[in-house]
Amino acid sequence: MHLTSTLTCPQCSGVxxxxxxxxxxxxxxxxxxxxxxxxxxxxxxCVFCSYGxxxxPPIQEAKNSGGTPGCCSAR
Known part of the structure; x- marks a missing residue:
């Protein structure tokens, strides 16, 4: 599981x-x-699912296990 994500701002493109x-x-x-x-x-x-x-982690875990995310909507 990856615990870091690179966010890109949609306003200024800052990374x-x-x-x-x-x-x-x-x-x-x-x-x-x-x-x-x-x-x-x-x-x-969350912002990581939108801009990262x-x-x-809940989405990653759901994808790895083939299940449904606990707190997140599946992408």
């Missing part, structure tokens, strides 16, 4: 590598480059 929480979905993220507050896109559970290069 930042972040560690993802394993026990909760992260709904808000403040861009370090422009200060924009990122929120998940419709249908996504790696989906959040």
């Amino acid at each position: 930042t590598e972040e560690t993802m929480p394993t026990d909760a979905c992260q709904f808000f993220y403040d861009c370090r480059h422009c200060g924009a507050v990122l929120r998940p896109l419709r249908g996504d559970c 290069d790696v989906p959040c």
Whole structure:
């Protein structure tokens, strides 16, 4: 399981590598480059699923086990 994801801000295209929480979905993220507050896109559970290069741990786990994510909607 990957615990880091590279977020790309849709406002300024700033790129930042972040560690993802394993026990909760992260709904808000403040861009370090422009200060924009990122929120998940419709249908996504968290900012990592919407703007990251790696989906959040619950999605990864569900894909690996073939099950349904506990807190997240499947992508």
